[in-house]
Amino acid sequence: MKNLEIAIAAAKALDSKKGEDVKIIDIREISDFADFFVIATGNNRNQLDAMEEAVGAALAKMNATHKNTEGNRDSSWILMDYEDVIVHIFDKESRSFYDLDRIWKDGEPVEF
Numbered sequence: 432m433k434n435l436e437i438a439i440a441a442a443k444a445l446d447s448k449k450g451e452d453v454k455i456i457d458i459r460e461i462s463d464f465a466d467f468f469v470i471a472t473g474n475n476r477n478q479l480d481a482m483e484e485a486v487g488a489a490l491a492k493m494n495a496t497h498k499n500t501e502g503n504r505d506s507s508w509i510l511m512d513y514e515d516v517i518v519h520i521f522d523k524e525s526r527s528f529y530d531l532d533r534i535w536k537d538g539e540p541v542e543f
Contacts, residue, residue: 438467455541
């Protein structure tokens with residue numbers, strides 16, 4: 432399945448940049464706007480930027496359709512929209528505050 436492959440490639444790219452607590456959540460059964468969330472935490476702004484760049488490069492190689500990226504140099508949360516795969520890159524404080532892991536706990540975790 433292409434969307435699963437995209438999610439796994441994104442997770443591996445995040446992991447390659449030392450992203451912490453990288454998770455893929457299958458939300459197909461509980462969401463009508465996406466199939467997978469990929470979530471990771473970075474320790475500082477430079478790492479968040481490196482993680483964003485790594486995901487962009489990995490998914491460009493797969494010809495994944497990149498719709499949009501939200502977040503800027505001052506953001507603590509970067510959202511990368513690849514149609515049915517949404518990548519969330521947080522700093523520690525924002526990940527804890529928004530707690531997507533809890534909100535989407537009814538989704539199925541995916542090993543990668």
